Amino acid sequence: MKNSPFLLLVFGICLAHAADESIIQLKQGQGMQIVRNNCATCHSLDYIGMNSPFLDHKGWEGEVNKMINVYHAPIDKNDVAAIVDYLARYYGVEVPAAEGSGTR
Ligand code: HEC
Numbered sequence: 843m844k845n846s847p848f849l850l851l852v853f854g855i856c857l858a859h860a861a862d863e864s865i866i867q868l869k870q871g872q873g874m875q876i877v878r879n880n881c882a883t884c885h886s887l888d889y890i891g892m893n894s895p896f897l898d899h900k901g902w903e904g905e906v907n908k909m910i911n912v913y914h915a916p917i918d919k920n921d922v923a924a925i926v927d928y929l930a931r932y933y934g935v936e937v938p939a940a941e942g943s944g945t946r
Contacts, residue, residue, distance in 0.1 A: 866887045866888050868887060868932070869933075872924075872928065873924045873927055873928030874928060876921050876924050876928070877890070877925050877928050880921060881909075883915075884909075891933065894934065897929070897930075898935050899926065899930035902926050902929040902930050902934060903926045903930075905929075906925055
């Protein structure tokens with residue numbers, strides 16, 4: 843049994859990770875439900891938060907189309923606009939332009 847502390851540690855990390863993923867919440871807003879329904883089937887919703895620092899409206903549009911065209915995500919074409927709008931609004935880089943920049 844000399845390995846067990848290590849195995850317990852690994853198991854603990856897996857559990858913590860799984861728990862993390864299950865509590866990922868999207869920001870409340872129009873389109874949130876559509877995103878939740880379409881984007882959590884293949885991977886965790888934290889992919890959205892992880893990418894939010896770099897993607898603007900156009901970037902998200904490309905990302906959603908990539909999910910559909912490259913990874914064959916079964917997303918209804920009619921839902922794409924709502925998904926992209928939601929992602930750009932709540933997880934996009936379009937933050938109000940450099941307000942107070944230079945003040946640190
Ligand atoms: C059919 C399965 C599937 C669906 C549905 C899906 N994705 Fe993905 N997604 C993938 C795969 C496969 C990858 C790349 C492999 C990986 O890193 O796990 C990925 C990666 C990503 C990434 C990381 C950046 C990248 O391009 O690799 C983001 C962001 C992302 N998906 C967002 C979304 C959003 C937003 C939705 C809902 C519109 C969505 N995904 C729905 C399969 C899917």
